[in-house]
Amino acid sequence: MPTRSEVERAARELRRAGERVSVRNVRRKLPKGGSYGSIGPLLAQWKVDADYRPGKLPSEVPAGLTGAVNAFVAQVWAAARVEADKVVEAERKRLELLERVHEREAIAAWAEVDRLNEVVTDLTLKVRQLRWQVPRPPPPAPPPETPEQAEEFERLRGFVGSLPGDWLRRGGGVVRDGGSSAHPARDAEMESLLRPLEARWATERAKGAFWDGVMQEAAAVIAASKDRALGVAEILAGLSSGRRTEAVAHGGLDEAVLRREMQVRVDGGRSFRLLDDGRFGLLEDGGSPGRIEGPGRRRTGPARR
Template identity: 25%
Template sequence: MPPEFIVFVVADAMLAKGERPSLRKVREAIPTGGSPREVCKHLRAWRKKRGYDPKLEPTDMSKAMKAAGQALAMDLWKQAKKEATQAFAREREAAATMAADDKQDCEHLLGMVETLQAENAALVARARAAEDEAARVLARLAKVENQLDRFRAEEFWDRVMREVAEILTGRGAMTPAEILPETRTWTVRGAALHKEPLTAAMLKKKMDVRVSFGRSFEPCEQGRYARRTG
């Protein structure tokens, strides 16, 4: 889209040459062309400012007037071209400065993104390490809890076996089925809490373990057990 002053210069030059500055001729004379609508708008402004009326256009001009008009048009054209060149140079310099600023901003943003990515990767690595450590701690805790449960169970059954030994001391040899009703209520409940319900079969199993190690009990006839002496 040509600026208004370009249309003015072209129209003045054509008029100085004795040519009629019509819309078609003006558009053809402009190096960059331009839309008919914009050129027509500027040309109407030129006619109004110059007071130009095609009907009053002189049919004959002296050579001196034509030469002066051509010289004036050429000077105006050169001035317009110089101003356009300077304007273009300024715009190009501003565009270059803006492009350099944009590039610097882009590099800065890229640096920030890389830094954030590195920090995120470090956080992810630390989070994974923390998860692994938590898993190891939980595994050790579970192991300790299992050991505690086993110790508690062993301690509980040791108390049960001592209780059975006391029962046998007063009653003599008895079968596990005969011993079971003689045990205390809390003993039965405690066995259930340790996930090993106190039955005759369970009582026999625990007593046989001690018999195998030569502790607490001695096997007798008809599935009875007596308290081991000595």
């Protein structure tokens, strides 16, 4: 088996002599010869390392060969064109058929998407309705009033009752005859008495703001409905889930409570109107805020379900 150095030395000698460096010529140069399988890989590696390029073929094609080659090439090209046209036509028909199949599948998929969207909408409404139907523990009752608180309340009531009608004028702090001045300073006793009332008022203001938010959201749910009119259960299901958690701090929220609060606004001619079928609509859509039952008769009491 020849070594790498023997193969490379024989290749260099052939290259210097201007002979073609081939496996056959290298094999002839080797002292002990060798097989093509043992010489070929070594010689191929040498050609890469030495950047060996074989000599060019003659630039001129023999005159007798040109005509035959041209005729052969023309026949091959014509036959190739015919076969290529057949392949292209068959592929075009296949793609047209595949396009029709995909179009039918896309139409079916779009119809299924529309159906599933309707299912999702229905299920979302049912989930909201079920969520509001889950039994919830009643809000915690306020702690019982202690004797000290009862005594403080009675003292406060007695103190306020003993104040003169113009007590705010102490210190000249009232608006008179178009003029204005700073509010009168409250003494320490009055400050201690009014502080619990201010806390109570803050709580009432927070509760009022909460119900204003609920009513605004209820109006938005009604406005988004198809008929712009909904029953209490549907309105309750459409409220955001955050209202349920927030409602615990204000006494809870269910159908009865929501109906009561909306009826208060119907009776006051604000935001909502009550339809004959018991549903609530928006006052801005026209009609009277109360329920009309018969000529000239109005019912403003709680709506029947």
